[in-house]
Amino acid sequence: MSDMSWKDLRDLDCAAIQSGGYAWAGYVDRMVEQSERLRTDVIAGHLSIENYESDTATQVREHIDLFTGRFEDDLSDYAQTRVRTALLEASEALKAEQDELLELVGLIEERAYEIEGDKHDYEVNPSGELHRSIYLHLDPPQWLCDRVGIDKPSAWYDLVGEAEVMSRLGDFYELAKELGAQYQDRLRAIMSRAHDADDEAAAALTAMREAPPELPPQLGATYDDLIDDYKAELSEEVAAEMEAIFNGESDLSPEQVNQWWEGLSDAEREALIAEHPEWVGPTDGIPVDVRDTANRTVLDDQITGLDQEIADIEQQMDAINADYEAGRPNDSPVSYSELQERLEELRQDRDQLADLDSRIQEPHPDTGQEYFLLGFGTEGEGQAIVSVGNPDTADNVNVYVPGTGADLGGAGYDNGGLMNRIDSMAYDAMRFGKGEETATVLWLDYDAPDGVVGEARDTALAEAAADDLGSFTDGLRATAEGEPSNLTMTGHSYGSTTVGIAARDEGLDVDNMVFIGSPGVGVDSAEALGIDPDNVWASRNPDDVIEYGMVHGEDPTGEEFGGNTFTSEATREGEHPFPGGGNVLLGAAGGAVAAVDGAVANHSAYWDDGNISRENMAFIATGQEGEVE
Amino acid sequence: MAGADVFTMEPDEVHKSVEILFDVESEVDSRTATLIDSTTELAQQLKDSDTALGPALAEAAEWWQLRRAGGFTGLCGNTGEYLAVCAEEAVEVDDYNAGDFASLADHDRYPGRANENASSRPDW
Structure with missing residues (x-):
């Protein structure tokens, strides 16, 4: 427990604590160089299979890899995260308290107070000098006379002034005591925070030594027995970390998750995939x-x-x-x-999952790309995240966020399902693209509104999805191999609202946003989306019913919104529902349902064969904005 | 240790691996000692100031040096010694114990090591 006195804190060499933290940081860097030597010069170099081949040789290479990985984990978990961070955080916190203490002690000394009592319960009282100036000499200091509101006696023979001091001795006493109490409270607070910072740093270092993982066994006659136990323990430790990440208890970002994942050994990763696929599969930051x-x-x-x-x-x-x-x-x-x-x-659950399963077994019939299942579930209306092509290796990635009515049942169906849309988008990216690979993702990992009235008029479901969509996007960035992809986020209908609100609230690390058939994207200006407005695109065909349901902000196809627009056609039969204007979401309840049919159908016409919207979306997703009409 | 169905070895290359393992062992030990010296000095200053951090830091530093970095260098050294015996004998060594290094390794190549680290071998 921290037992620092105020003088200890005053004299503490906080810079030395900080230097200690930096010394550990530098040490970690040097040690990682050594571990890299083992991996590069030994495992993959002199001790490679070309120079040493046998079952035992394989085991020795694995052994070196294991204890090197253990050391790297120790460096990260203990030397870096614990010791270095504890020292740097303590030095910063203690320095802040030290600075405040120095200022306070300056005032206490200047005004002739003194600090007394226990170091965890300090008292600040007027000193004997201050007492004498008031009660013996009737000549209080200027600052105290100012607080009492009388003139300080001008000299020892200023009897009038001294008489006034005499008459106000009670006030002098109270005000001097009151100021002392203020100093005391402040001093106690400073010391309390300093003790806390000290105790927290000490606790972090002490906890570090509690139940650390075992080291790999030494090579020797009992190795085969011991190594199995070691791997079992290692697997449990890593599994606990993976569970914490999956449950959101680790507070790691997708980028940090990716660093953690890459830091695991092959054996650890394989064990996690085999034993806990339910944690690995949905986690952003793990490779696709x-x-x-x-x-x-x-x-x-x-x-x-x-x-x-x-x-x-x-x-x-x-x-x-x-x-x-x-x-x-x-x-x-x-x-x-x-x-x-x-x-x-x-x-129903079984059929929906079987539909989804059947849709991802064979490669895309036109592009030949494999499907990647990034997430699914049957909770509520169901969830599905499926990619045509691997986003980690693709040059372009286009994430499609569907809107009202989207559910797992609609994802897998052959006839008009959401998977058909990403199949079309993948095909378009190939035929209108520049020969680069484009991965097209269906992101249905949120509870989309069931119908156009009620939930769809509220942004609550979009707001609830924002964090997950942001995390998914960060995960794609974290796991991408090579140069960052050209990443487009395409939202349709309420999906565009979801994209816009995620960009507004969480920030989306994307290059382009595309809004089609949008009822508004939660902001009134493309500038509020956090990317260059030149990379914001919107389109609505001339017979899309959504025109009358602009309930989530400024129309993104409007000039005032400040983004770009592209052409889409109304490819389905139907009459314009309300030639004179009006709100369909209210009017539909009235008897105009028949007239609305075509306009409702055209809300989903953006993926129809021959619709120019498909070409335009493909141009944006493949970085050919100049070709957009 | 595993048995061997296939066995090929370039002893000189394995010896080079051993040299790197011993060098990493030495380098990590040396840098860790330097770090722990400076940390112990800092911990003493903090102890003198009646902080909780001082004693905790001293114990953490000692723990790190003995249990973690020390464990790692022990593994480096032991693995190096095992490989040195394998390379020297040019055979698959299945039933290894640390004493084998002292009796079978090439001590011209690794001068002094047999005695220097004798006490650290668990089954010497």
């Missing part, structure tokens, strides 16, 4: 191909699990039927109708 592998495993498991649950319920229902037909009483705790309801829910 890894997430895909993990998510496919979980998807298979869930389909198998649902099949089993369905079979169990069918069996229960058969038993109830058999009892009924035989006239026997049935003792099932769950009624037939409840089982029937549950069965329908399970079958």
